[in-house]
Amino acid sequence: MDFTTQFLGLQLKNPLIASASPLTASLDSIKKLEDNGIAAVIMHSLFEEEINHELHQVDYFIHAHSNSNAEASTYLPTEVDFDNLQSEQYLEEIRRAKSAVNIPIIASLNGVSAGGWIKYGKKLQEAGIDGLELNITYIPTSIDMTGDVVEKMYIETVKNLREHISIPLNVKMNAYFSNPANMAKRFVEAGANGLSIFDNPTRVDVDLELLTALQNANITSSKSISETLRWCAILYNKLPCSLCANTGIHSAEDVLKAVMSGADATALASALLLHGEAYAKDILLGMDEWMQKHEYESIAQMKGSISHAHTDNPSAYERNSYMYSLQHYRD
Numbered sequence: 001m002d003f004t005t006q007f008l009g010l011q012l013k014n015p016l017i018a019s020a021s022p023l024t025a026s027l028d029s030i031k032k033l034e035d036n037g038i039a040a041v042i043m044h045s046l047f048e049e050e051i052n053h054e055l056h057q058v059d060y061f062i063h064a065h066s067n068s069n070a071e072a073s074t075y076l077p078t079e080v081d082f083d084n085l086q087s088e089q090y091l092e093e094i095r096r097a098k099s100a101v102n103i104p105i106i107a108s109l110n111g112v113s114a115g116g117w118i119k120y121g122k123k124l125q126e127a128g129i130d131g132l133e134l135n136i137t138y139i140p141t142s143i144d145m146t147g148d149v150v151e152k153m154y155i156e157t158v159k160n161l162r163e164h165i166s167i168p169l170n171v172k173m174n175a176y177f178s179n180p181a182n183m184a185k186r187f188v189e190a191g192a193n194g195l196s197i198f199d200n201p202t203r204v205d206v207d208l209e210l211l212t213a214l215q216n217a218n219i220t221s222s223k224s225i226s227e228t229l230r231w232c233a234i235l236y237n238k239l240p241c242s243l244c245a246n247t248g249i250h251s252a253e254d255v256l257k258a259v260m261s262g263a264d265a266t267a268l269a270s271a272l273l274l275h276g277e278a279y280a281k282d283i284l285l286g287m288d289e290w291m292q293k294h295e296y297e298s299i300a301q302m303k304g305s306i307s308h309a310h311t312d313n314p315s316a317y318e319r320n321s322y323m324y325s326l327q328h329y330r331d
């Protein structure tokens, strides 16, 4: 069976990628993921806030000593002075992962603004990563901030990062735009080579005992796959970029549905966290079984076959079916 696929210009042995999560923060897990057939790994994120915290520390260091004497510049921190900080640790994790496994390693930056932190993209590139994912998740809480302002912030961040790196860039986008397809186009115009559809936001809850708001990481199930399929199907073949289905992929069937909708690859976090690294092997076996039974020979053969442009029922992705499906509700 030919599972190979292209993602971000990288040749992958199959469409299974380990999405950013605590699993991809451990070298041991990354090795196990590779042993169980995962084709690429997206590292856990380095956050803008973590980098900025360090930039402020550097700033403080410089200013705290700037008036000491004429040789003040000798106080300037060298890279070595900061190699115990979060971002230096992240670079070290990447170097270790790159030398321990043969599959592509994609780093992940997580932030919302086009500030100095973006320069870390270059450091990550120099550490030898095969690609970089940028997760931009901004939650506007001001009722005066227009969508236009938010969208520009997203686009500027992508443009700014692109200026600092030449390696493949994957933008992990969310669905909270008036027109996600137009944002997808603008991300590609700003320099993205791939799009992850979609990031899965954290869950907000209220603790009735503590009377406080809570925010937790969101463990998904296959039921969360709907918007992933819809937007992969809508975007398939419309943009010069790769598509990665990135929420609700939990089984062999989910991977196949995503590929048929138009995804070049699928990224899994919850399923691997719930069932462990070896679950990747089960998924690959399930894919092989299904494809043999239905006489498919390759992933390429099925890609986009049920996309918006190719399905015999494009209205399933549109408003046309919306009223009908509500009126003909079945459990």
Ligand SMILES: Cc1cc2nc3c(=O)[nH]c(=O)nc-3n(C[C@H](O)[C@H](O)[C@H](O)COP(=O)(O)O)c2cc1C
Binding pocket: 019, 020, 021, 022, 043, 044, 045, 108, 110, 135, 172, 198, 199, 200, 217, 218, 219, 220, 221, 224, 246, 247, 248, 249, 267, 268, 269, 270, 271
């Ligand atoms: C515990 C946990 C930690 C995560 N950490 C990150 C992270 O560091 N960076 C990131 O971009 N996404 C992170 N994610 C999001 C996942 O990479 C993934 O996009 C999301 O969970 C949807 O995929 P899934 O349905 O397979 O879980 C995390 C998700 C979980 C559940």
